[in-house]
Amino acid sequence: MTSDTAPTTLAVLPIDAISVREGWNPRSGDDEVEHQALTDSVRAQGILQPLLIERTDEGAVLLDGHRRLAAARAAGISDVPVIERSGEDGEAPQLAAALAANMRRRGLDPIEEARAYERAAKAGWPQRRIAEAVGCSPRHVSQRLRLLRLPDGVQKAIGAGALPLSVVPTVETIAAAAPAVADALAAALATGTITAAEVSDHPESALAELAQTVNDEGCPRLVAVPGYQDLGALALPADLAARAEAAGVHGVSFSADDMDAARAFGCLIEFTSGEDRYWHRGFVADAAWVADRVGLHIERAEERTREEAERSATMSAADGQEGPGDADRPSESEEERRRRERQEAKENRRAAHLANLDLGRRALLAYEEPAEITMQMAKAVVLVALHHQAQDAAQALRLTHERLQRTETVTTKAGATRERVRYPERHEAEAALVEWIEGARTPAQLIGRAVQALVGAFYADQEALPQSERRPAAMPGRYGGGIAAGLPTVMDGLAREVLPERLAAGLRESPDVEALAA
Numbered sequence: 001m002t003s004d005t006a007p008t009t010l011a012v013l014p015i016d017a018i019s020v021r022e023g024w025n026p027r028s029g030d031d032e033v034e035h036q037a038l039t040d041s042v043r044a045q046g047i048l049q050p051l052l053i054e055r056t057d058e059g060a061v062l063l064d065g066h067r068r069l070a071a072a073r074a075a076g077i078s079d080v081p082v083i084e085r086s087g088e089d090g091e092a093p094q095l096a097a098a099l100a101a102n103m104r105r106r107g108l109d110p111i112e113e114a115r116a117y118e119r120a121a122k123a124g125w126p127q128r129r130i131a132e133a134v135g136c137s138p139r140h141v142s143q144r145l146r147l148l149r150l151p152d153g154v155q156k157a158i159g160a161g162a163l164p165l166s167v168v169p170t171v172e173t174i175a176a177a178a179p180a181v182a183d184a185l186a187a188a189l190a191t192g193t194i195t196a197a198e199v200s201d202h203p204e205s206a207l208a209e210l211a212q213t214v215n216d217e218g219c220p221r222l223v224a225v226p227g228y229q230d231l232g233a234l235a236l237p238a239d240l241a242a243r244a245e246a247a248g249v250h251g252v253s254f255s256a257d258d259m260d261a262a263r264a265f266g267c268l269i270e271f272t273s274g275e276d277r278y279w280h281r282g283f284v285a286d287a288a289w290v291a292d293r294v295g296l297h298i299e300r301a302e303e304r305t306r307e308e309a310e311r312s313a314t315m316s317a318a319d320g321q322e323g324p325g326d327a328d329r330p331s332e333s334e335e336e337r338r339r340r341e342r343q344e345a346k347e348n349r350r351a352a353h354l355a356n357l358d359l360g361r362r363a364l365l366a367y368e369e370p371a372e373i374t375m376q377m378a379k380a381v382v383l384v385a386l387h388h389q390a391q392d393a394a395q396a397l398r399l400t401h402e403r404l405q406r407t408e409t410v411t412t413k414a415g416a417t418r419e420r421v422r423y424p425e426r427h428e429a430e431a432a433l434v435e436w437i438e439g440a441r442t443p444a445q446l447i448g449r450a451v452q453a454l455v456g457a458f459y460a461d462q463e464a465l466p467q468s469e470r471r472p473a474a475m476p477g478r479y480g481g482g483i484a485a486g487l488p489t490v491m492d493g494l495a496r497e498v499l500p501e502r503l504a505a506g507l508r509e510s511p512d513v514e515a516l517a518a
Contacts, residue, residue, distance in 0.1 A: 013082050015072055018053060018060045035074075038067060043075035050081040060084070111159040114144040121145070150175055153183030162190035167199045170271065174207075177269045178285040180220050185210055202406055203271045207283050220285040222269075225254040225262060226435060227281060231294065235287065240295055247301045256438060258293055265289055281435065378443035382450040386437070389457055392473035394429040396456025397436070399464055404432055423465065451494060459495050459503055 051065030060082070062069060072080050108116070120130045127145070131138040147158060147168070154171055157163035163171065163186050175182035188194040188210055198206045211222035223229050230251045231244055244250070259282055262268035267289050270282035284290060332340070370377070386393055397404060406422045424432065433453065440446035462470040475491060477484030492507060499507060 157186035392457035
């Protein structure tokens with residue numbers, strides 16, 4: 001490590017001989033009470049710690065001691081002790097010295113520190129040299145400089161301590177797609193509407209809460225994708241709203257395709273991690289993009305309406321046409337009509353019988369021993385399996401998937417604190433189940449997720465929920481015969497691999513345990 005320490009001498013200078021360059025004080029704000037207290041101290045005892053200056057072509061330039069110099073002027077002192085620093089010319093060493101002195105004496109807030117690094121960088125110093133001068137790592141300097149790319153509202157919240165550095169990566173993600181949303185989040189953190197823990201642990205839930213609480217206070221409308229959006233809550237252009245009304249479109253279900261489109265456009269706020277977040281969703285605050293995608297959904301609805309109208313018109317025209325010679329054909333008797341209908345029904349039954357046999361042969365050839373299990377095949381089986389267990393499977397996700405849950409600390413009337421787990425609403429859990437299943441990438445993963453949902457549905461401990469929210473699931477075949485008679489044994493076998501001891505004890509007491517062992 002190189003040293004930039006310059007020779008120094010102690011001297012006394014007239015206070016008017018010391019110049020202060022605007023913007024050189026790393027500390028951006030002064031407390032009036034502290035300033036008055038320091039002024040009183042200087043008036044009574046003088047300046048006990050010399051100011052740090054540097055001799056330049058402009059004369060004596062103050063590097064450190066801005067608050068002491070201001071207090072001395074307020075106290076009416078004419079001469080002040082200084083340490084004269086002489087060394088290499090240029091602003092960068094002077095800025096580094098001022099910054100280092102401030103950091104040693106009293107910590108700057110992160111934004112003040114970042115702005116000082118920025119001044120030194122603009123004066124010609126690389127980040128490595130700045131880090132050496134102030135005694136930190138180049139990575140630290142780089143991280144602080146990144147703070148200056150954030151919106152002004154976010155920077156103010158960081159400087160005031162309302163927005164801790166732990167949530168900065170999350171806020172950076174938001175600011176990259178929607179700076180106004182990042183500012184609104186910083187304001188919510190400052191007022192306590194949202195906590196830093198919520199932003200760090202559950203950023204998607206924090207944004208959903210932000211959308212509900214501060215839309216009337218300047219935050220752009222946040223639209224969740226995938227998800228359903230009521231068009232009445234959007235400020236759509238008048239012509240687009242009129243088209244939606246005419247087409248009978250009152251809401252839009254944004255899909256995974258819409259999410260991909262937002263990602264490609266660069267307006268999607270999404271949070272990813274090293275783990276597979278099955279149900280993750282994103283948010284869009286770009287009104288133009290939202291209007292464009294809503295317009296696309298309306299166009300599809302209009303196209304469907306046109307196709308239905310054309311089909312209806314074609315059928316009406318066919319019903320109104322008479323075949324050749326129909327006008328000259330004698331009307332059939334009631335007995336003849338019935339004979340004709342019986343013959344047509346007989347022919348239809350025979351045709352259906354032959355078509356069914358053909359279907360069986362074709363399906364046998366295609367699926368008796370398929371070369372591979374495709375996504376379409378796996379999805380067909382999974383969707384049918386979950387169709388009658390959808391609410392139970394959604395309940396399983398509520399109970400077993402931690403990312404859908406939020407832990408809150410509440411204070412009782414007696415003043416005690418305790419932690420409470422907030423589970424998602426049932427409709428939110430059902431939406432998460434759909435996204436989770438749709439997000440599977442392979443047939444094996446698709447079936448595996450279905451098994452996870454069923455295991456949770458049939459074996460999760462319902463006592464974790466309040467009595468009013470419990471939904472014990474009845475496993476098909478547990479109390480009856482039919483094709484599902486063997487399902488309890490199969491499910492018990494799958495569950496044995498994953499059940500913790502508390503739940504496994506209950507399984508061992510099950511009347512089916514002997515059958516399972518056999």
